[in-house]
Amino acid sequence: MLLKSYVLPIVVAADAYERACRDLTLHQLDPADFSPDPSKDGHKEALVAVYDQRMQLGRPGRAVYEEARNRKGKCPICGVGRVSQVDHHLPKSVYPYLAAVPMNLLPICGDCNREKLNKAPTCYAEQALHPYFDDIDDDRWLRARLLTLDGDGKPYEAKPSESPEGWRIEFYVDPPPSWDSRHAQRVKHHFSETYKLDEIYEDQAADDIPGLELAFEEVFKAGGPSDVRVYLEGLARTRAHPHKNSWMVALYEALAAHVWFCSGGFRQIAAG
Known part of the structure; x- marks a missing residue:
């Protein structure tokens, strides 16, 4: 009976949330409008429990959880990890009316989920990119x-x-000239502060380069530094076909542009 009394507030909150996602005004939402009256003891906890308990395996809400988790194979945040969890774009502890709203439930990998935790935006730049509302891959x-x-x-x-x-x-993040400063700051915050994608990609790069050492060596012996550069540029173009902002595209372009690396420095990096 308690939860039924919150059906309308949840519907209203879900609508307001979706509008804010589209208008980029999530930071302007008042958490008080997304939570029961604090004087109503246990109500907030009951709303949060709709996600924490009713979406567990074998419970009535599990289908909603599974649908959210299975929307993507690769994590839509980092593009590296395998989706294994569901994250609240706006944290349920701050916005309990959104605890079980499907559009607030995002498929995510464990690493990205741990980085984000319960962060909520307090200004325009702190609005994390939403996989269903923000498209910056063009x-x-x-x-x-x-x-x-x-x-x-x-x-x-x-x-x-x-x-x-x-x-x-x-x-x-290297913003193109077409971006305004607010948009650039938002992407930078998402990348380096909210999810720390720079650190994730640096780890990926450190693991990736040693596996290519033999190929680099063969190309180097055949044609020297210039052929290593051309080989790396080819790898970058191949990786850019499905996703131009892949960490691999950025990595291979950076290596191709580095004279020391193409001249044999790859051996030192591959050796650790």
């Missing part, structure tokens, strides 16, 4: 760079014959 915005490091850990441009003390690959 523009190229993800880039990477390879940095060679000296003994103090400072970046410098290593020459082909040198063996730098270390190296680092950085992924970053």
Whole structure:
């Protein structure tokens, strides 16, 4: 009976949430409008329990959970991990009326879910990208760079014959000229603050390069640095076909542009 009394507020809240997703005004939503009166003891907990308990395996709401989790195979946030969980785009602890609203339930991998936790936007830039409302794949915005490091850990441009003390690959958002500053800040916050995708992609790159060492070596022996560069550019074009902002596209382009890497530096990186 308690939950039935909240059917209308939930419907109203779901409508307001969807409008805010489209209008990019999630940060303007008042959490008080998405939660029962605080004086009603246990009501908020009961609404949250609709997700926590009724969507467990074998419970009536499980079909909603499964539908949300099975919308994607790869995590729509990072594009790397396998979808294994469901996340609340706006946290249920702050917006309990949205605890079981399907459009607030996103398929996600475990790593991205752990990074986001219960973060809620407090300004325009903090609005995380929503897989169903935000489409930024028409523009190229993800880039990477390879940095060679000296003994103090400072970046410098290593020459082909040198063996730098270390190296680092950085992924970053490079907004196209068509983006306004607010949109650029929002994508940057989503990338580096909310989900820390830069760190996820750096780990992926560190694992990926050693597996390509043999191919690099064969190409290098056949045609030298220029052929390594062309080979990497080819890999980047291939990866860009399905997804131009793939971490692999950014990585291979960055490596192709790096003289030290193409001149044999790949051996040092592959060796760890």
